[in-house]
Amino acid sequence: MFNYEHLPIHRQLHTLPFQSTVGEIVEHLYKGVAVCIPVENNAYLFTNEDLWLFKPLEHEAAIHFLKDRTNLLSILLPTPDATVDACELFMQLPSATQRPIVFKEKDGAVVGYCLIADIITFLCKEQQKFSSYFYTLADTVTDAVTVVDSSGTVICWNSIAEETYGILKKDILGRRIGEHFDPQALMVLKMLDEGRMIRNTYHQPRSGNHVLVNASPIIDSNGDIIGGIATEQDITQLVRLNDELYSSHRSRLDDQSTHDDPFCYIKGTSRLIGNVIRLAKKVAGTENPLLLFGEAGVGKEQLAQVIHQASPRTAHPFITINCGSIPGGLLESELFGFQGGAFSGNDTGSAGKLEMADQGTLFLNEIDRLPMDCQTKLLQYIQQQIIVRTGGTLPIPLRTRIIAATEQDLQMMVDMQLFRSDLYYALSIISIALPTLRERKEDIHALVQTFVRQFALKYQKPIPQLDPEVMLAFSNYDWPGNINELMSVVERCLILSENEQISLSHLPLHLQKKQPQLDKPVIKQPQPENQLNMLKLLSSEEEERSLIETTLAKTLGNKSATAKLLGISRGTLYNKMKEFQLL
Known part of the structure; x- marks a missing residue:
């Protein structure tokens, strides 16, 4: 990780045996030459700053002076090279280390030493260099880059992210990302929870923003997740253009089909x-x-x-x-x-x-x-x-x-x-x-989409998206007033909707009370990872197919709601449906 060649190892030293006198040690120290006395797997390392220790004892044998002074021992480490990471070596140092660090070659020969202050300075400079490399890279790419630590605090937010989401660095760095986005909708937080990589996945982190996301957990040397990084390609304009083209095409088809077939x-x-x-x-x-x-x-x-x-x-x-x-x-x-x-x-x-x-x-x-x-x-x-x-x-x-x-x-x-x-x-x-509508609940989705377009035109509002919970609530309700009641509820939702989104809170209270929220269940539910394992551990493909078909029927074919209920991503659901020829 670090450039070991830049490690400030002082190589001017003289090695003395343990039987040397204190006078011999002092003689070299007066000349400005450090002295190293190897002792088994450690060493005593003295510099001219240690002269005050020896002045009263110049004629005493070093072995007598040092035998009870283990606090003066230095750690003996292998010299960092291409095969030995200096960072890993320093992370192994005892927390109470105060003496200089002595380095040896593979054959055991002492080659030099580093002062603790020099090592700290070296590590800080290397950290600054790597930070410069990283932030330059983050601002060079054309995608929005977000990095969070294990608590979800934002530690990197590049200029493209500022443009994409309209949030300045000073307003988000050092703050929880959930303060600006719905935590339940953030891929980077789900990735922290699940520990899996995400590649080229469509995502809508908040209303009005559409992105193609790649995300990876950041894992330390112990295998622990310490953060996450996500790059997001802004495809909002592409999605809007596609929607406009689809709406225009759909409108022409509707006009044509209406003219040809009133049914x-x-x-x-x-x-x-x-x-x-x-x-x-x-x-x-x-x-x-x-x-x-x-x-x-x-x-x-x-x-x-x-x-x-x-x-x-x-x-x-x-x-x-x-x-x-x-x-x-x-x-x-x-x-x-x-x-x-x-x-x-x-x-x-x-x-x-x-x-x-x-x-x-x-x-x-x-x-x-x-x-x-x-x-x-x-x-x-x-x-x-x-x-x-x-x-x-x-x-x-x-x-x-x-x-x-x-x-x-x-x-x-x-x-x-x-x-x-x-x-x-x-x-x-x-x-x-x-x-009755309760006898043909599979038609609710098509009816809702028709009414949404109808009332969006009536009230001059953009066509909103419906949260999966809304469609699930519609499917769980018996609709005693049938289509007329559904039409009234959709009209209410469109009037109350904000940011081109219809959520569970826009429904009448009697529909809200009967509908458990998918992301916040009242009772403890298995985590998505466990649900995914349950799906994977079914004994046969036929059981998997049956479970997916049952869940699709329950959600009236809504793919987002089905994926949430199964505890899998929409991409996984689509792959399974394609595998089982359910598309």
Whole structure:
């Protein structure tokens, strides 16, 4: 590590045997020549600064003078060379060392000595040189360089790091890196914990910064991790450009697919919603009435509108009436219109929604709330395709298609004589049951992404990213309000979001309480390294594949959340998925 040639070894000395007199020692010291008296594996080394020890004893034998003065012994070390590291030699010195250090050749011959002060000066100069080399290298590379000690305190922060993160050296050097970044998101701290190298890994240390990181633990001679170093290539502009290109491409695809296939509005790839779409496509071009049923918020009106857009009637009106929101006394005239003079003396009267939707589609939501007298007139229209306005006598032929929807069991209402059986049979020639959101949780991810883009445009905000915990919370919740509730929650999150990020704290409290945080579990969980070992120690590849598939299903396919739950990196997860052909 150090340049041994620069070690200040004083080679002018005279070696005397242990039987020499004190006078002989003093004679050489007066001449300015150091004296060395080897004793087994040690040596006595005296310089002219030690003359005061000998003046009263010049005629005494050295053996008598030195036999009880072991505190004057010097450490005898091999001379540093290309094969002997001076630093390692000095680290072996006893802490109480005060006397000069004597060096010997491999054959045992003494070659010189160093004073403790000289060694300290040499080590400091060498440390300064290596610091200069390192910091010059750190400021020469085009990547952001961060070095932390074992406690996470920043000890190096180069100029590129200042530019990348907008944090000056004076504001971060000597401080914990977690003061400026989320500790849970820092690769360099995870590397300290796990003791592994990281190579060419995508990372987002904080919102708005995207980097390609290489990181290594710094290990001392004892094998202990004493710090970590990370170099980060700033790819933020590249990621943003890619996102813009993807968004532009996606927008064109969406526009094209919307024009070609209105059913692209129905988001989801689950088997249940796939069955609904296939049946809806089959009946879109027919003339007969259609009955949709399902819980509130499952998307009945949206499906009705898509069916209308996919039908030959798409150029004509699509009109909606909620039968439960209009008083029964007005619902008849709202549906069938009224003739002049019936209420206000208007000679021409007013067309009802059935007439206004001629050649198009009329969507009757909450059909179960339709009064009996209106049920009778609606059945007559379905059978004859003719209406008569309220207060009028003139029959009006129409070609309006009826799509009705309900949350109730109409068959049960028929049995209880609360709904006309003949109308029920006329409406339910083709009926489509829409699944609840809790039955098709694998579609939540696609729905969320759609709503995020929709509300980002509405509120003129950048499209945010969602933390894995958010998607996990969505998958763990049963959504009694179905798609409408999910839409409301996403809108709330986007309004509250900051720094282009939606986190668990933006969710309503009832969703937060049921969702344990991935990084801060309430009960003690195995560390990621242990979880990784558990994954690796599974007895077969089939068990590994099964565990990954189960976790992916639990997180609705969210790769970040899946990797966290498994205790592995996203890169490892992708490699495993590729190995098991899950991509």
